[in-house]
Amino acid sequence: MNLFRLLSLLLLITLLAGCAQPTAAPSADVQSPAEVQPTAAPVAASQIRVETVWGRPSPMIADAGAFYMIIHNDGLEADRLISATAATSACGKVELHTTTQDSAGNSVMVPVEAIDVPAGGSVELKPGGLHLMCTPRSADFKPGQGLDIELTFEKAGLVATTAALRWEAVPVPAESIKVFTPGALTEAAKALGKAFQAAGGKVAFEMGHSPTHRMQIAEGAPGDVFISASEKDMTEAATAGLVIADQVHTFATNRLIVILPAGNPGNIQSLEDLARSGLKLIIAAPEVPVGKYTDTVLGKLDAKFGGGYKDNLLANVISKELGVAPIVSKIKLGEADAGIVYVSDATIAPELDTLLIPDELNLLVKFTIAPLSAARLPADAQKFIDFVMSVEGQAVLQSFGFLPGIK
């Protein structure tokens, strides 16, 4: 606690102890005495104040949202947030979460019992850290509007506030286009953005899962360009009129590959070896496009090898991840003997060993791009798409291991 606030508090205590009438607060930092129980002496142990309260739909989990804020405790004793609820049916329930790193360094959310607010101090709930999770979120969770929420503190009791709901963590500048981008393109998108900006364009990428992005665009999330890691989501977006159907382009392709920790500790010499009992494998979950592609390829391998190949291989799977990044980082750490990811992921992780999947047993994954029908900056959206399809844009993508697009 800084000295000024301490002095202010002591002054307030003196004033309250000395007279029965509420007195004007001596400092803007201290809650108005009108809100303090006049009979309380000393002042309430905990005086909670919340500010910068906002929320957004989760860019990763389709039916979830999150709330963030700064909680101040101007009181003399530590307090803790123990529960929260939304005033309307916007959220099935509101959970207290924190974000931590798993053993491979990937961000994972875990529920916490309470959020501590130190006496005279504050705690910030923010993306990538502590947050309140709205799950499931309903259509009443409307970006652009306010949502009343109630916070319950162990000592201060109920504190009501309103979260300003929006789509973006960081507002995209008016002159910049916003591109909904799948996680598989994270590194390539950064390089594309740099090259596009060097050419005079302005672009911001919203990273997330393609099915979630498609749903949020349907809900009215503002943006200019949709890049999809799955043809299915792009087709559905076109059918629903969310993107301009005759301007959908396949700007890059990819295939799947098996990655192995350096030195191949599982001694995996062939695709058939993946079904050998005792191995540990990590693949993508069926909720994300790469997980669906993995399932398709495993079906082809099963048809070729027979003998319960796919079932035996799946019995070796120790975890299914919501994207390629966690698979790559866990294989780098040797947490499993093999993983299945995109060829482009292996290209940017040269320290890993690989096992190729022949074209006839593989599939050609198409990454598609299209302007949103409701693009805010349609001319700039078109410029970006032209850039991605240009010789320069294609060279950037291929340096990240992507195969050429289809004109």
Ligand SMILES: [Cu+2]
């Ligand atoms: Cu969460």
